[in-house]
Amino acid sequence: MPLGPVSLAVLAEHTGATLAGDPATLIHRVGTLREARRGDIAFLANPRYRRDLSNSAASAVIVAPDAAGLVTGDKLVHPNPYACFARIAQLLDPHPAPAPGVHPAAYVAPTARLGHGVSVGAHAVIGDDAVVGDGSVVHPHATILARVRIGARAIVHAQAVIGSDGFGFALDAGHWIKIPQTGTVVVGDDVEIGAGTTIDRGAIEDTVIGDGVKLDNQIQVGHNVRIGAHTAMAGCVGIAGSAVIGRHCTVGGGAVILGHLVIADHVNISAGAMVTKSISAPGTYGGAYPLAPQREWLRSAAHVRALDDMAERLAALERRLRELERRE
Amino acid sequence: MPLGPVSLAVLAEHTGATLAGDPATLIHRVGTLREARRGDIAFLANPRYRRDLSNSAASAVIVAPDAAGLVTGDKLVHPNPYACFARIAQLLDPHPAPAPGVHPAAYVAPTARLGHGVSVGAHAVIGDDAVVGDGSVVHPHATILARVRIGARAIVHAQAVIGSDGFGFALDAGHWIKIPQTGTVVVGDDVEIGAGTTIDRGAIEDTVIGDGVKLDNQIQVGHNVRIGAHTAMAGCVGIAGSAVIGRHCTVGGGAVILGHLVIADHVNISAGAMVTKSISAPGTYGGAYPLAPQREWLRSAAHVRALDDMAERLAALERRLRELERRE
Amino acid sequence: MPLGPVSLAVLAEHTGATLAGDPATLIHRVGTLREARRGDIAFLANPRYRRDLSNSAASAVIVAPDAAGLVTGDKLVHPNPYACFARIAQLLDPHPAPAPGVHPAAYVAPTARLGHGVSVGAHAVIGDDAVVGDGSVVHPHATILARVRIGARAIVHAQAVIGSDGFGFALDAGHWIKIPQTGTVVVGDDVEIGAGTTIDRGAIEDTVIGDGVKLDNQIQVGHNVRIGAHTAMAGCVGIAGSAVIGRHCTVGGGAVILGHLVIADHVNISAGAMVTKSISAPGTYGGAYPLAPQREWLRSAAHVRALDDMAERLAALERRLRELERRE
Numbered sequence: 013m014p015l016g017p018v019s020l021a022v023l024a025e026h027t028g029a030t031l032a033g034d035p036a037t038l039i040h041r042v043g044t045l046r047e048a049r050r051g052d053i054a055f056l057a058n059p060r061y062r063r064d065l066s067n068s069a070a071s072a073v074i075v076a077p078d079a080a081g082l083v084t085g086d087k088l089v090h091p092n093p094y095a096c097f098a099r100i101a102q103l104l105d106p107h108p109a110p111a112p113g114v115h116p117a118a119y120v121a122p123t124a125r126l127g128h129g130v131s132v133g134a135h136a137v138i139g140d141d142a143v144v145g146d147g148s149v150v151h152p153h154a155t156i157l158a159r160v161r162i163g164a165r166a167i168v169h170a171q172a173v174i175g176s177d178g179f180g181f182a183l184d185a186g187h188w189i190k191i192p193q194t195g196t197v198v199v200g201d202d203v204e205i206g207a208g209t210t211i212d213r214g215a216i217e218d219t220v221i222g223d224g225v226k227l228d229n230q231i232q233v234g235h236n237v238r239i240g241a242h243t244a245m246a247g248c249v250g251i252a253g254s255a256v257i258g259r260h261c262t263v264g265g266g267a268v269i270l271g272h273l274v275i276a277d278h279v280n281i282s283a284g285a286m287v288t289k290s291i292s293a294p295g296t297y298g299g300a301y302p303l304a305p306q307r308e309w310l311r312s313a314a315h316v317r318a319l320d321d322m323a324e325r326l327a328a329l330e331r332r333l334r335e336l337e338r339r340e
Numbered sequence: 341m342p343l344g345p346v347s348l349a350v351l352a353e354h355t356g357a358t359l360a361g362d363p364a365t366l367i368h369r370v371g372t373l374r375e376a377r378r379g380d381i382a383f384l385a386n387p388r389y390r391r392d393l394s395n396s397a398a399s400a401v402i403v404a405p406d407a408a409g410l411v412t413g414d415k416l417v418h419p420n421p422y423a424c425f426a427r428i429a430q431l432l433d434p435h436p437a438p439a440p441g442v443h444p445a446a447y448v449a450p451t452a453r454l455g456h457g458v459s460v461g462a463h464a465v466i467g468d469d470a471v472v473g474d475g476s477v478v479h480p481h482a483t484i485l486a487r488v489r490i491g492a493r494a495i496v497h498a499q500a501v502i503g504s505d506g507f508g509f510a511l512d513a514g515h516w517i518k519i520p521q522t523g524t525v526v527v528g529d530d531v532e533i534g535a536g537t538t539i540d541r542g543a544i545e546d547t548v549i550g551d552g553v554k555l556d557n558q559i560q561v562g563h564n565v566r567i568g569a570h571t572a573m574a575g576c577v578g579i580a581g582s583a584v585i586g587r588h589c590t591v592g593g594g595a596v597i598l599g600h601l602v603i604a605d606h607v608n609i610s611a612g613a614m615v616t617k618s619i620s621a622p623g624t625y626g627g628a629y630p631l632a633p634q635r636e637w638l639r640s641a642a643h644v645r646a647l648d649d650m651a652e653r654l655a656a657l658e659r660r661l662r663e664l665e666r667r668e
Numbered sequence: 669m670p671l672g673p674v675s676l677a678v679l680a681e682h683t684g685a686t687l688a689g690d691p692a693t694l695i696h697r698v699g700t701l702r703e704a705r706r707g708d709i710a711f712l713a714n715p716r717y718r719r720d721l722s723n724s725a726a727s728a729v730i731v732a733p734d735a736a737g738l739v740t741g742d743k744l745v746h747p748n749p750y751a752c753f754a755r756i757a758q759l760l761d762p763h764p765a766p767a768p769g770v771h772p773a774a775y776v777a778p779t780a781r782l783g784h785g786v787s788v789g790a791h792a793v794i795g796d797d798a799v800v801g802d803g804s805v806v807h808p809h810a811t812i813l814a815r816v817r818i819g820a821r822a823i824v825h826a827q828a829v830i831g832s833d834g835f836g837f838a839l840d841a842g843h844w845i846k847i848p849q850t851g852t853v854v855v856g857d858d859v860e861i862g863a864g865t866t867i868d869r870g871a872i873e874d875t876v877i878g879d880g881v882k883l884d885n886q887i888q889v890g891h892n893v894r895i896g897a898h899t900a901m902a903g904c905v906g907i908a909g910s911a912v913i914g915r916h917c918t919v920g921g922g923a924v925i926l927g928h929l930v931i932a933d934h935v936n937i938s939a940g941a942m943v944t945k946s947i948s949a950p951g952t953y954g955g956a957y958p959l960a961p962q963r964e965w966l967r968s969a970a971h972v973r974a975l976d977d978m979a980e981r982l983a984a985l986e987r988r989l990r991e992l993e994r995r996e
Contacts, residue, residue: 042522044544095512098519105520107486117447117465119773119790119808134447134465137773137790137808137826152447152465153483153501155809155826155863158763167518170465170483170501171538173809173826176863179884179902184751186898186916188882190823190860191754192761194698204518207483207504207538208558210827210863210885210903216700226516228507229538230560230578230864232886232903232921242514246507247538247560248578248596250886250904250922252939260514265560266578266596266614268904268922268940282965283580284596284614286922286940286956296962300614302969306624308976309610313630315975319643320636322982326650329657329985336664336992370850372872423840426847433848435814445775445793462775462793480775480793481811481829495846498793498811498829499866532846535811535832535866536886554844556835557866558888558906570842574835575866575888576906576924588842593888594906594924594942611908612924612942628942634952637938641958647971648964654978657985664992 016040017051018104020072024088026103027096029074033086037071042101045070055097056082074100109149118150127164139175145201157213163201163223171208174199178212178219178235178253191215193235200224200241206231212253222259240277264298344368345379346432348400352416354431355424357402361414365399370429373398383425384410402428437477446478455492467503473529485541491529491551499536502527506540506547506563506581519543521563528552528569534559540581550587568605592626672696673707674760676728680744682759683752685730689742693727698757701726711753712738730756765805774806783820795831801857813869819857819879827864830855834868834875834891834909847871849891856880856897862887868909878915896933920954 021035043052045061048070055074056065062082065073072086074093090096112129114120118136126132127146134152138144142156145164150156154168157175168174175197181188195214200223205211211233213219219233222241232250233239239251240259249263252271257263261275264283269275274290281287282298291297304312315322349363371380373389376398383402384393390410393401400414402421418424440457442448448466455474462480466472470484473492478484482496485503496502508519523542528551533539539547539561547561550569560578561567567579568587577591580599585591589603592611597603602618609615610626619625632640643650677691699708701717704726711730712721718738721729728742730749746752768785770776774792782788783802790808794800798812801820806812810824813831824830831853837844851870856879861867867875867889875889878897885903889895893907896915905919908927913919917931920939925931930946937943938954947953960968971978 042544047545092510092512095510095517098510098512098517101520101522102518106522107520115447119771134467135463135791139808151504152467152485153481153499153809157808157826167505169504170485171499171536171809171827171864173863173885176807176825176885177823179862179882181882181900182748182750182754184748184754187858187880188898188900189751189754190758192757192763194757194762206507207501207540208499208536208560208827208864208886212863212885216698217703224515226507226509228560229501229504229540230536230558230886232864232884234903242516244509244516246580247562248576248904252902252921265580265598266922270921270939280962282962283598283616285959287959288939288956289959297959298962298965299957299959300616300965300969301627301629301957302973303613303615303617303625303627304973306608306610306626308973309626309628312972312975313628315979316640316644316972317630317632317636318979319640322979323643323646323650325982325986326653326657329982329989330653332989332993333657333660333664336989336996337660339996340664340667370872375873420838420840422838423845426838426840426845429848429850430846434850435848443775462795463791479832480795480813481809481827495833497832498813499827499864530843534835535829535868536827536864536888552843554835554837556888557829557832557868558864558886570844572837572844574908575890576904593908593926611926611944628944629955629957631941631943631945631953631955634936634938634954637954637956641956644968644972645958645960645964647968651971651974651978654981654985658981661985661988661992665988668992668995 020053020086020088023053023100023103027088027090027099029088029090029096031086031088032080033072037086039072039100039104041104041106042097043070045073053088053097053100055093057094057097115152121158133170142175151207159196160199160213161196162199163203165202166199167204169205169207169209169229172205173210174205175213176210178215180215180235180253195219195236197221203227206247209233212237215253228265234271246283348381348414348416351381351428351431355416355418355427357416357418357424359416360408361400365414367400367428367432369432369434370425371398373401381416381425381428383421385422385425443480449486461498470503479535487524488527488541489524490527491531493530494527495532497533497535497537497557500533501538502533503541504538506543508543508563508581523547523564525549531555534575537561540565543581556593562599574611676709676742676744679709679756679759683744683746683755685744685746685752687742687744688736689728693742695728695756695760697760697762698753699726701729709744709753709756711749713750713753771808777814789826798831807863815852816855816869817852818855819859821858822855823860825861825863825865825885828861829866830861831869832866834871836871836891836909851875851892853877859883862903865889867893871909884921890927902939 017038020037024031040051045064045068054070110131114132117134120138121140139158143161148166160175177193180191195218199221206229209231212235224242226244228247234253236254243261245263246265258277269287278294280296284300345366348365352359368379373392373396382398438459442460445462446464449468467486471489476494488503505521509516523546527549534557537559540563552570554572556575562581564582571589573591574593586605597615606622608624612628673694676693680687696707701710701720701724710726766787770788771790773790776794777796795814799817804822816831833849836847851874855877862885865887868891880898882900890909892910899917901919902921914933925943934950936952940956
């Protein structure tokens with residue numbers, strides 16, 4: 013149920029922001045500085061966008077204390093303008109979460125257990141003995157397989173699969189013998205799982221997704237992976253089996269993390285990077301081939317292939333030059 | 341309804357090609373030069389494949405004017421043989437598009453609006469207030485979520501998701517606060533969306549897919565992305581939020597385009613490339629690490645890691661050599 | 669139906685292993701050396717993990733002949749401990765394969781043909797004239813489209829799509845004309861297809877997946893690809909159209925194989941590699957940009973961009989040094 017317009021005074025109280033301007037100003041929607049119309053509240057999180065301020069039609073702006081002077085009209089002053097904006101956006105959301113209940117076209121196994129206020133969308137599937145915690149939303153076409161346990165307030169998007177078999181085979185004379193995947197997936201509270209993301213069940217132990225983890229679309233999480241609380245990953249990330257990712261990490265789109273690695277807390281992996289070794293120190297790590305016009309790339313790739321030769325020639329030059337210098 | 345065989349004369353008229361040979365030759369199917377049987381029509385688009393001509397059992401060949409002399413049998417001469425072939429393949433398609441209508445095992449929300457002649461496959465889902473234009477085909481298991489608008493003659497393949505939430509969170513003391521995704525996805529006419537492809541709804545404004553765009557399988561399109569008309573992307577491409585892709589672009593498989601970038605019209609991105617900066621000039625761009633036997637790769641990767649050192653040593657050599665040369 | 673505990677003697681006979689210790693020891697479950705409880709059987713495949721032996725609570729250990737001396741308790745000695753473990757894990761699997769039969773919430777086209785003992789999960793779709801061989805398991809939400817043929821004992825996981833249209837278009841004056849995809853997908857016996865994996869139907873001929881192939885999650889297989897028997901691929905691999913992959917190959921996660929390439933038998937491609945040329949010799953191949961702290965990466969990427977210049981400077985130094993040396 014959309015709330016209707018809310019006064020700036022109410023928003024200030026709701027978010028703990030300091031109001032400067034007319035407390036009676038009515039806010040209908042959130043907007044961006046550039047596209048805002050009258051009745052919108054926008055935010056300025058980065059002074060780089062101050063140019064957008066003067067032309068903005070926003071009725072109010074959320075701004076940090078040290079940039080508050082830039083905003084001449086009605087404003088909410090908050091130390092974290094973007095988080096303040098997020099809370100207001102939730103309050104004013106014109107399309108709130110789907111109503112609790114199981115859609116008649118969904119399939120929920122008789123032995124599955126759904127918490128209070130769970131919403132299950134059309135054609136979603138929840139398997140035998142699966143558990144979904146209070147207040148969770150399972151979107152249409154999501155698949156939660158047998159024995160998977162999901163905490164409270166989860167959001168599982170369309171076409172996500174939780175609890176598919178891990179990829180485990182033993183090689184026997186050139187043929188692959190399947191190793192039954194008898195673990196499951198345990199998902200904490202306040203987790204969001206994107207569209208088309210797949211999380212495999214563990215081989216023997218469980219795959220574990222910590223509280224507050226946010227996974228974007230089309231992420232692949234192998235069996236027995238552990239993702240620490242409050243870690244967020246962008247789309248198309250691939251995590252091989254038994255990798256252990258720390259808490260409060262971020263992983264950029266398309267990155268790949270190999271199996272059995274251990275990534276410390278507070279590590280940020282850049283988009284497209286391939287992580288081949290464990291990372292024990294917090295910080296930002298990256299690695300991806302630089303883009304170039306196609307011809308330049310082909311030439312640079314040829315040089316990369318020849319780097320061994322280049323290194324030897326460089327060492328030879330150093331030896332020969334040292335020899336010459338000695339003779340001088 | 342398969343058409344049955346068609347005479348070469350009819351095909352020439354249908355495509356605007358110039359017929360050379362027997363107008364009564366009956367064509368049953370399309371084929372490749374190599375695998376064609378009697379009754380097939382094949383095409384020669386690249387003179388490199390002229391060797392396949394002599395051994396081909398094709399009953400007729402489509403060929404460009406400047407290569408027409410290579411074909412001694414019945415032929416259709418057309419400036420764009422492959423396009424001519426495509427139109428004939430459509431005409432002779434033995435498995436034409438599914439019949440209009442909603443499959444009894446699909447779910448279409450009562451408030452969704454379907455145009456004339458729309459086909460909705462088994463277990464597809466079309467959400468509240470979504471719109472699907474005339475003549476579109478929604479394959480089994482496709483998910484079109486609330487308020488998404490799709491133009492005419494779209495083809496949405498199995499397991500595609502259109503309108504999932506964009507990935508938007510504000511960080512507040514180490515926890516992620518969800519930013520409601522209140523925009524939607526607007527898809528133009530004549531768009532094809534591959535199996536397992538996901539297109540997120542916009543955060544505030546909409547995500548926009550232009551007319552004639554063709555997206556292969558397992559592509560991820562972030563919120564507020566705009567893809568210009570007649571752009572085509574191969575499988576597994578990832579496009580981060582708010583990127584703006586031009587018209588008539590192509591993107592190779594597995595490429596990643598970072599958020600907020602602007603790509604000009606007529607840009608071609610090679611497979612596996614990672615685009616980290618906006619591209620303002622048309623042309624072909626690439627970048628991917630060259631493949632090598634594993635040992636060579638490991639050695640070359642070690643050199644890449646040491647390039648900073650190599651560059652310094654090179655500069656030192658230049659200084660020392662200049663010094664020596666001066667003394668001569 | 670879980671079997672209940674089994675004696676070590678029975679396991680030895682079942683696997684052909686040599687028993688050393690008490691034949692009456694009862695085994696309830698498989699486990700890892702580290703996490704095993706009493707009643708578990710674990711394995712030691714790599715002497716590197718011998719440290720885990722002494723602290724393990726496992727009731728028995730599977731070990732290779734040359735490491736048998738390391739295990740002091742009950743053991744099964746087998747030349748391939750991991751394969752022996754796999755067979756025992758299958759025997760003791762507490763969650764065996766779903767019962768044969770079509771779930772009432774699945775859709776199977778009236779013209780589809782299912783072999784004996786096939787299991788079709790909730791909301792799975794099997795299209796017109798598709799064929800699924802004896803003993804296959806089609807998990808919930810899997811999509812097997814029209815005319816696809818799948819062999820015996822296949823496992824198709826949730827959200828997999830087999831038989832979606834290949835990505836085939838002809839460019840005509842800036843617009844893409846669809847080329848009907850009239851082939852299908854032919855899948856051999858004993859194939860496993862991961863969650864969210866998509867396999868496109870062929871354009872004219874078929875896409876072919878050989879016997880015993882194992883595909884992990886979110887793999888994309890383009891039209892007319894051929895994958896040889898007993899090849900295994902990890903998650904997120906992308907294979908472009910008409911590539912031909914040999915038998916007994918392995919492909920690491922996130923690797924990309926371009927179209928029309930031919931890969932020999934017994935080739936191993938490392939994770940994240942991009943294969944741009946055919947590979948004719950067996951062996952291991954790789955190529956991915958090395959990860960580094962973000963600043964180092966940016967510096968190394970700048971050097972990679974400048975490699976052409978570096979190569980020229982190196983050659984110039986060599987010329988000048990040769991000149992100086994001649995004068996000495």
